[in-house]
Amino acid sequence: MITLQHYLFLAAALFILGAVGVMFRRNLIVILMSLELMLNAVNLTFIAFSRYLGSIEGQIFVLFIMIVAAAEVAVGLAIAVAVYRQRGTVDINQVNLMKW
């Protein structure tokens, strides 16, 4: 019998993996992908709750998350391209203007 917890555990594991990717990968593209991973983990919890609470709202929410995610990926990749043009690298460690 698969319960809600199973899905939540899977989503948590995916989220942590995504977080690790965001924090420790240096390639901007991969970081964006890890971000997507985290978003998808969240989506999974929404869908699971939607199923187990018998409510359609969770799915609506996921739809909006997807819209936002698509926009975010488009802009994020555009930024990555711009950074690459400017600095000739996608290494996030080289992009440290926040410390002057």
Place this chain on the structure above:
Amino acid sequence: MEAVIFYALAAIILISAICVVFLRRPMHNVLFMIIVMVGLAAMFILLHAEFIGMVQLVVYAGAVMVLFLFVIMLLNLDQIRLPNDPRQARTWIGVSAALILLFFLFPVLRSFIPAVSAPSSASDVSNTELIARELFTTYLLPFEVASVLLLAAIIGTVLLARKRS
């Protein structure tokens, strides 16, 4: 039957996700990411969210990942090998912190709601229709606003990515 499918899908998704995060070649990352997306789409369908599953396939596994591929090929990133991060220690501290977080998360998640079995989706209305009905009545305004957001993203993308003379 459902349990078998769940565990099989969960295994595929997790392994692919680990590959996404830890493999060094961006091209591999993207390919494994597609597997994760497809797996999640299947998982959604398993959860009786057929419409979302399809959108997942089309938007994520399709459009978004193609975008990633484009960028990687465009910038010829697959050739780039970033040197090892000199701060290895921090990486390992981070990973172990993440694992401890995961370890802490399980009891929290377990204590959530008493695990009720999934109510059978007895309604004769299809999942797509349900979503559509909600989307175009209750959530009409957010839906329209979302289109503005997408427009803004398109303009922003063009602005950011165009070549400056």
Place this chain on the structure above:
Amino acid sequence: MIELVWLIPVFPFIGFLINGLFGRNFPEKVIGWIGALSVGASFVLTVGIFLQLLGMPPEARAVQKVVYTWMLSGDLNVPIAFLVDPLSIIMLLVVSGVGCLIHIYSIGYMHGELGFRRFFAYLNLFVFNMLILVSANNFLLMFVGWEGVGLCSYLLIGYYYEKQSAADAGKKAFVVNRIGDFGFLIGIFLIFVTFGTLNYTDVFAAATGKLEQGGLIVTMITLLLFVGATGKSAQIPLYTWLPDAMEGPTPVSALIHAATMVTAGVYMVARCSLLYAMAPVSITVVAVVGGATALFAATMGITQYDIKRVLAYSTISQLGYMFMALGVGAFASGIFHLMTHAFFKALLFLAAGSVMHAMSGELDMRKMGALKSKLPYTHGTYLFGTLAIAGIFPFAGFFSKDEILFYSLLRHPAFWILGAVAAIMTSFYMFRSLYMTFYGESHVDHETAHHVHESPPLMTGPLVILAFLSLVGGLVGIPIIHGWHHFGDFLAPVFASAKNILDHGHAEHHSLALELVLMAVSLGIAFFGLFLARYMYVTKPSVSEKMVETFGPVHTLVYNKYWMDELYDVLFVNSIVKFSRLLWKYVDEGIIDGIVNGVASVTRNIGTGLRWLQTGLVKDYAFSVLLGVLAIIGYLVLK
């Protein structure tokens, strides 16, 4: 029209604002005429109000006009309000009238100077403050003007601020004035504590009831106020700033000495005549300080070679006269002398400025001489001024000075002797300056002699007007026939209550013969000074040099102004400087800076310690977020 009294000070202030804020690109002529006309407008309005005041019955000639409430706090209620009475209207006439002439003169005199606009802006502000001072109806508003003229004198004396001596002189004037202002302010506090109000009318109305005749409080109030007056009006012991104030442009000196600033103290004491009348000790102090200053400053005037310094000491001396007049109870005579003095002293300064203008800035009278033919207007007007200040009939100074000497004799012969000796000296040193400058042999450099020229009409015009006033200004107070003394009668209501106390109710009757004898004596005194100067500087110039040799040490002492500046330096300035240095080195640098720097360095050290946290990499910040989440969830789980 009397309701419009508040406009009188407003006009110069508008001039100040226009020139100060927008005058950057105006041509000189426009700036100058804005300045002059704004004061001129005040003068015209003052004349209008004066005429209206004359049409009123004498008892009703005190009108207060409240513009708005400035401060309201508990018992303290200070309005921006003006008082029009004979005393203030005369002050307003003198300040705006003479001020206006000086403004016009300045247009010519300051032509081509750097900072022309700044000069006129300050000048207007100066007049504004002085008008506030004399037209206020309460002590606090008067204090505003009082401080304002102090500030403007600082700004204008230090007008050539690139010059060290000018900057020092400005500072000196400011600091010395501050000492006096301190006393004045405490006096105002004491008035408020005693009466609960600062309005003149209320204070004077309550004075006889609340204070006992000759009591401690009234004596303290009047003495403290007089400390302020000695600062502003350059009396012993705070007179030292005035000679140094010569560092400013000459029109400024004229303004300070004639119309504004130094007359403030005289006006204030006259305004508080009732309080002084109630404090016999204070009024005697005023008379003694005034008489002593008159004599003391006159001796210093004799030895100076700088034409402006001679005039400066003569101002101090004449101010001493005014205070002596106030001190012997002749308030109207003091104000009368203030007015005539304003005419001839402005005239003398402006004429001296004209000489300076002609001589390319030369001030030393030893390098002048025989300028009479080259500067006819300047010579003529300077002669008028000299005749007036020396007290030769029928010039203005004769009447006012004679009156003061007369009343001094009535009070105590000692005052008369002080005044008479000072009068001889005044006559002597003024004619000395006249002869050294315009007569005798020329000592002018060859180079300068080429350029000597009469000043433009813009400068000689005001000179001629002032010369005319110096000639006829005294006629308003002809003393012989009592009914003719319009000036004294006009002022009488203001000083009536003070007079009552001083005369113990019965007016004194003095014989016409005594007056005539005294007039003859003072005329003789003036002529004696004249002939002495003529003998020593024109007929036999060698005599003056021989005198200097004969009285070597005395001359050196007087020439160096009795080393008063040096004495003050040793007594006060040095010890204060030393103490301040102590405060600076230990208290300020050690403790206060130590605290401030300590706070800063602690902060900086903490910052340095925490610096490694700021890597500038976004992912590191994300890592911190992860650790935070870990901490929160860990706490929830392990709780």
